[in-house]
Amino acid sequence: MTRAAVILPWERPDRQDESRAAEARLEEAVGLAASIGLVIICKAVLLLRARRPATLLGSGQVESLHATVRADNITVVIIDSRLTPVQQRNLERALGCKVIDRTALILDIFGERAATKEGSLQVELAHLEYQRSRLVRTWTHLERQRGGFGFLGGPGETQIEADRRMIGDRIVRLKRELEQVRRTRGLHRQARRRVPFPVVALVGYTNAGKSTLFNALTGASVYAQDQLFATLDPTMRGIRLPSGRQIILSDTVGFISDLPTELIAAFRATLEEVAEADIILHVRDASHPETSAQRADVVEVLEGMAHSGTIEPDWQSRVIEVLNKADLMGGRDAVGARPGAIVISAITGDGLPDLLAAIDERLTHAMELVRYRVPLSDGAAMAWLYEHGEVVERTDHEDGVDMHVRLSPANRARFEMQHATGITCLDS
Template identity: 50%
Template sequence: MAEKEFEPLGPTILVHVELPQAKNQEDLEELHRLAESAGSNICDAIVCRRDGIEPRTYIGSGKVTEVADAVKAHDAKVVIFNSPLTPAQERNLEKEIGVRVMDRVALILVIFAMRARTYEGKLQVELAQLRYEQARLVRGWTHLERQKGGFGLRGGPGETQIELDRRALRERISAIKEDLEVVARRREQNRQERKKNAVPVVSFVGYTNAGKSTLFNRLTSSKVYAADQLFATLDPTLRNMVLPTVGKVVFADTVGFIRHLPHELVAAFRATLEETIQSDLLLHIIDIADPRIEDNIEAVNAVLEQIKADQVPTLLVFNKSDLKDDVAIGIVRDETNKPIRVNVSAKNGLGLDDLLAAVSELLTLDQCEFELKLGHQDGKLRAALYELKALEVKGYDEQGHELVSVKLKPSDAARIEKLSSGRLSACLINHQGTLPWVQEESFDFDDID
C-alpha cells in the first residue's frame, strides 16, 4: 500500500451545537483537542443553541452566515462540526460557506489515517473511510450523475458516473475485507498459539491520552510513540514479559477510546478490538487528574459493553496519581482483599511494582490447586505442567511415583486434560466430587451488534 502524505488541516473554525436532548457540552473541549491532533490551527469556536436540527444546514441560515463571516475574517480553510452531518447538509454548508466542511466522524477518520503505521492499521482506516464515503454517495454530488455510454451505444443510456463510483467503492471495500481476513487469520493463529501455551494476555484500555502508551513503555521497556495528544498511537502493540508467580505474560497496548466512538471505527477495527475481548485481564488506565474523570470512565465502559468486553476481569489503574495530594501510590483492595485499583505515575515510574504485583495476583486468582501422582508413563503430562510453571515436586512414594502439587487455571487444566488423554484426572490423589476444572465456552465475535 502506497504511503500517503497528510497535510495539517490548517486554519479552522469549530461549530458546536447544543440541543435540549443532548448533554454534550463537555465535548467542545474534546473537539478542540481532536482538531489540534489533526494539525488544525483553531481560529474561532462558534456555539449554537437550537431547539432542533435544521434539515438543510443543521444550524439554520443565520448561523451559516455567522460561520461564513468567521471563515472570511480568519481566512479559514476548514469548518468542523461537533455533530454528525448528512451528505446533503455537508454539501449545502460547503456551497454556502465556501470551504471544506467536515463532521466529527470525518475528523476522527483523518486523525486515524495520520496515525496508522502498520499494514493492518492502514487497511482498517481505509475500510472505515470508504464506508463513510459510501453513505455520502447516496445524495452526495450532483456532478456524479453524468451518463457514460458503453461501446457501440453512442448517445444511448449508459452507466451513470455515480453508479461507477458506487461499484468502485464496493469492489475496493470487498478487496480490503479479504485482505483483513488474511490478517485476522494470522492474528487468530498467534492467539491460539498463546492459548495453547497458556500465555495470559493483559490488554491496556482507557480513554485516549490517559497515559496508556507511557505506562506500557515503562513496564515493557518499549518505545511506543507517546505524546500529549488524542490518538497518539493507533496500531496495537504486543510485548512479552515474565512475572515471577505467573511466568510469561503478553501485554497489549490498544487504541484509546473516546465518547461516541463512531460505529464505522468499531466495525473496521474488528480484529484489533477482538484482542481486547480475548484478554485474560484488562488494565483500565484512567487519568486521575482529568476533571472529567467520571465521564471518561463511563465512555470507556460504554465502548467495552458495545464490543462485549465488559465481562473480562478489569483492574483500574489511576495514572498521574502524583498530581493528587490526597491519593497514595499503591494497591487499593476491596473487602475480600482483592486488588481493585492501583494508583501509579507512569511518567515518574511510581507504583509500577505494585501494579505488576496486582496483575500477578489477579491472573492467579482463579487457579485450582490439587495433587498428582505421576508415573514413568506420564512424561507428556509432566512436561506440559513444567512448561506452565504449574508444578512443584513434593516427593516420592514407596513405588517411586512422583508426588507433585499443581496450580492451574480451570481452562488450562481442561486443555491439558484433553492433550493428555485423561491422564490429569487419572493421576489425581484423594480427590472426590466434581473435578476442579471446566471447559471454557468459546466466544464468537460475530455476535457483536
C-alpha cells in the same frame, strides 16, 4: 499550515453541569483536530434550538461563522457532529471553505496513525464505507451519464452508480484481505495458547495514558504522546510478574464517545485482543474533569461487544480499574483510595509495583488447585508444570511424582490435552 475552526453544536439544556460537559467535549474535538497538525484559530459551542435539515446550524449562526471564516482566513471548519451530505454541501457553499464532520475528522486521524497492514486496511475500509454513505447525489457531476457498454450503446449508468459500484467492489476486496489478516492473527493466538501465557489487555479512553503505562511496564518504546489516538495498532510484549509468572501485555486503540459506526466495525480485529484477555486493565485519566463520562463510554463499548458475543458476558469480573496521571493531581495520596482501583502515575512509575501485585493476585485467585501423578520418566511434563503453574507441594514415589499445582483453567486444559498419556489426575 491549515487554519481551522472547531464548532460544537450543542442541543442540551444550558445548565452549569451541561456547560462543563460541552466545554470538555469541545476541548476533546480541538485535541482531535490539533493531533493532525491543524492550527485552531477559532473554537465555539453553538446552542441549537432545533437541528436544521439544510445546514444543522441556524441561519444567524451560519452568517456569524461565515464572517469569522473570512476575517480569520480559515480554510477548514470542523463540525463536531455527524453531518448529512446535504448539510455538508450547504455549509461549504455558505461558508466558502471546506467543512468536515466528526466522523471524517476521526477517519483522517486513523488514516494518519495506522502503521501495520491490518490497521491500514481497516482505515481504508472505514473511509470507503463513509464515502459510500456520502453518495446521495451530493455533487452535480455525479448525475452525468456515461455511455453504455458493448455495441448496442444505450443510456449507460450515471456517475453516482459507477462510483458506488467501484467503491462496493473495493470494499468486497478489502473485507476479503482483512479476513485473511484476521485468520493470521487467529493462528498467532493459537500459538500463544500453546506457549501459553496469560494475556493482560490495556483498554481505556483515548489519551488516558495506556501506551505510556505499556512502555513503563515492558520497557518498550511504543509511540506515546499527549495526543488523541496515539496508538491504533495492537502491540504485545511479554513481562514477568513479581511471582515470576510470565504474562503477555497488549496495548489497544483508545475508545472515544460517538465513535463512527464504520470504525467500530472496521476495528473489530483490534478489539479481539480484549476478548482473548485473562485480565482487562481499564486505564482511566483520573485528572480529567469528565473521567466518569469517559468510563461510561468505555463500558458501553465493552457491553456492546458482550451483547454481540465478541467477549464473554462476565467480562467485568476480569477488569482491574487503573486510575492514571496521579502526578497531575499532586500524587497518589491526593487521588485517594478507591475500592477495587489501583492509583498510579505511568510517567513517574508511582504505584506500578501495586499494579503488578494486583495482576498477580487476580491471576492467582482465578487458578485451580489440582494434583497430578507424573511418571518419573516424563521430565517434560514436570518442567511444564513448574514453568506455567505454581507447584504447591511435591511428593516423590518409586513409580512417579505427586504434584499439587495451582493452574489457571486455561493452562489446566492445555496441560491435560498436551500430556494426556501417562498423567493421572488424582482429583478426578
